[in-house]
Amino acid sequence: MRIVTLEEHISFPEMTELIPKEALGNFGQSPAMQKIGPKLADITNERLTSMDDTGITMQVLSVDGVGANLLSAEAGPAFATRYNNLIAEKIAAHPERFSAFAHLPMTAPLAAADELERAVKEHGFRGAMIRGLTNDQFLDHPKFAPVFERAIQLGVPIYLHPGLPPKSVADAYYSHFSHQPGMLESIACYGWGWHSETAIHVLRLFVAGIFDRYPTLKLIIGHMGEMLPMMMVRSDRAFKPGNGGANQRSLIDTFHQQLYITTSGFFTQPPLKIAIDTFGIDNIMFSVDYPFSTNEMGIDFLRGIELPAAQIEKIAHGNADKLLNLV
Numbered sequence: 001m002r003i004v005t006l007e008e009h010i011s012f013p014e015m016t017e018l019i020p021k022e023a024l025g026n027f028g029q030s031p032a033m034q035k036i037g038p039k040l041a042d043i044t045n046e047r048l049t050s051m052d053d054t055g056i057t058m059q060v061l062s063v064d065g066v067g068a069n070l071l072s073a074e075a076g077p078a079f080a081t082r083y084n085n086l087i088a089e090k091i092a093a094h095p096e097r098f099s100a101f102a103h104l105p106m107t108a109p110l111a112a113a114d115e116l117e118r119a120v121k122e123h124g125f126r127g128a129m130i131r132g133l134t135n136d137q138f139l140d141h142p143k144f145a146p147v148f149e150r151a152i153q154l155g156v157p158i159y160l161h162p163g164l165p166p167k168s169v170a171d172a173y174y175s176h177f178s179h180q181p182g183m184l185e186s187i188a189c190y191g192w193g194w195h196s197e198t199a200i201h202v203l204r205l206f207v208a209g210i211f212d213r214y215p216t217l218k219l220i221i222g223h224m225g226e227m228l229p230m231m232m233v234r235s236d237r238a239f240k241p242g243n244g245g246a247n248q249r250s251l252i253d254t255f256h257q258q259l260y261i262t263t264s265g266f267f268t269q270p271p272l273k274i275a276i277d278t279f280g281i282d283n284i285m286f287s288v289d290y291p292f293s294t295n296e297m298g299i300d301f302l303r304g305i306e307l308p309a310a311q312i313e314k315i316a317h318g319n320a321d322k323l324l325n326l327v
Contacts, residue, residue, distance in 0.1 A: 013037070084100075109146050229261070
């Protein structure tokens with residue numbers, strides 16, 4: 001069976017070295033992150049071997065962690081262009097095994113829209129991944145409209161991934177752990193904070209009327225829906241049209257029509273069941289979150305899904321092939 005994974009990360013040290021150290025802070029400094037660095041930098045050695053061993057057909061790559069979003073509006077565009085060119089160069093020899101989401105200079109939204117178009121048209125990238133807030137601003141800010149508009153024109157989705165928390169949030173919630181880099185990352189990022197922040201980000205877009213303003217926009221989020229499946233019905237009641245938000249449709253209808261989720265990093269069956277019951281089988285796509293999760297973990301999970309073969313194929317590749325125009 002063809003297997004496509006969509007949230008698979010890379011980070012090239014020659015690019016990270018260009019980011020000012022003060023902008024990075026303590027994040028990324030834990031022993032675990034230091035250990036995983038070589039896996040993030042690799043494309044065609046251990047990564048490709050693992051894909052072969054586990055039967056993964058294609059990875060859609062995306063830049064992990066920090067990048068152009070930490071640079072100024074003047075410096076970000078050139079950095080993002082260089083990064084996307086480097087990705088394209090590294091995957092060029094394996095077009096059937098790798099594609100990518102564009103890395104965008106979100107501190108310069110119009111330049112980000114132009115870079116998205118260039119990466120899609122020149123390199124065949126499948127959309128863009130945006131990581132969290134930009135200068136403490138959510139994507140419902142009007143300044144980011146050019147990115148949404150260009151994605152719609154190009155017919156590609158935006159993948160919204162968690163990012164580093166704003167300093168004010170980190171100080172309020174996580175400063176107690178500042179002397180423990182590993183625990184700081186765990187609670188602020190992949191252990192909890194990332195997922196709640198991304199859920200709030202999506203809800204802000206919904207209440208601000210972004211989905212209604214751009215009804216053909218396709219948004220992807222990872223980690224089995226970033227807590228939203230469990231909260232779907234409750235949130236739908238809270239944000240009914242007419243309750244004060246700018247949304248004209250119900251949350252459930254909007255999410256069914258425009259929001260897609262991946263399984264990245266979630267490898268037990270109960271969360272998948274909730275996701276299917278709420279988002280529907282056509283809105284769910286398989287992902288691993290490599291190298292933070294192993295391909296073996298992901299494939300064992302995929303093989304353990306007890307659904308009809310046609311539905312498993314939708315999760316494994318069919319929905320992704322259709323949304324990202326992979327075949």
